């Protein structure tokens with residue numbers, strides 16, 4: 001994604017919030033996505049952690065109890081997101097908190113300085129995710145962990161299928177760029193081993209407008225004309241009628257965890 005397109009998508013919180021709303025309102029899971037991810041990260045008291053592509057920092061505020069005295073560094077290509085995440089995380093009991101605007105392929109940090117790096121749902125935006133993973137490995141201490149998350153190709157398939165009337169793919173476009181196979185292969189190539197886990201969850205969406213707003217928050221659907229948008233509303237309403245007032249769909253979200261060799 002170009003810098004200009006990243007600014008259009010992530011220069012404020014509205015578009016990512018429209019997509020997040022679908023998950024927060026309609027996900028059915030024993031444990032929510034962020035606490036589920038956090039429970040599997042080998043974090044420890046006093047650890048130095050780097051969040052690459054932190055977005056609004058929702059993870060840190062929603063993941064549940066954190067180890068004591070974490071030293072958290074937030075980075076994102078969007079200056080707005082870094083500022084927003086910093087403000088949100090300032091309420092947490094951390095050892096230290098800092099934030100910097102940075103591109104994942106060129107991290108402004110020394111070699112071997114973090115105990116853990118997380119890159120959640122961001123590598124699918126990159127032209128060269130392998131370069132970013134190598135860069136994250138570089139800044140990890142020996143023994144440190146890298147946690148990457150992304151979507152699988154079957155994620156919310158019934159909902160993405162509706163976007164074809166707007167020129168969208170009939171599948172999650174993020175997963176089509178950087179899905180489970182790409183994440184697993186790149187992590188294995190870089191670190192030699194990877195642990196793969198899938199969050200068990202599905203969705204039952206009962207608000208048609210939430211689907212409309214989420215699916216028209218990114219290209220090409222966000223650039224559709226009035227006639228196509230009307231056709232999209234029609235397609236959503238038909239799907240809801242077929243489903244008796246709801247759309248049910250599987251979620252596919254995965255965590256890929258590796259450690260740098262000691």
Ligand SMILES: C[S@@+](CC[C@H](N)C(=O)[O-])C[C@H]1O[C@@H](n2cnc3c(N)ncnc32)[C@H](O)[C@@H]1O
Pocket residue numbers: 006010016052053054055056057058059075076077078081102103104105119120121122125126
């Ligand atoms: C879908 S959001 C994910 C936010 C957060 N990690 C989460 O999971 O809630 C993707 C974020 O990656 C950032 N991003 C995209 N390309 C990037 C790059 N090359 N380097 C750093 N951040 C990038 C965007 O600005 C955006 O904030």
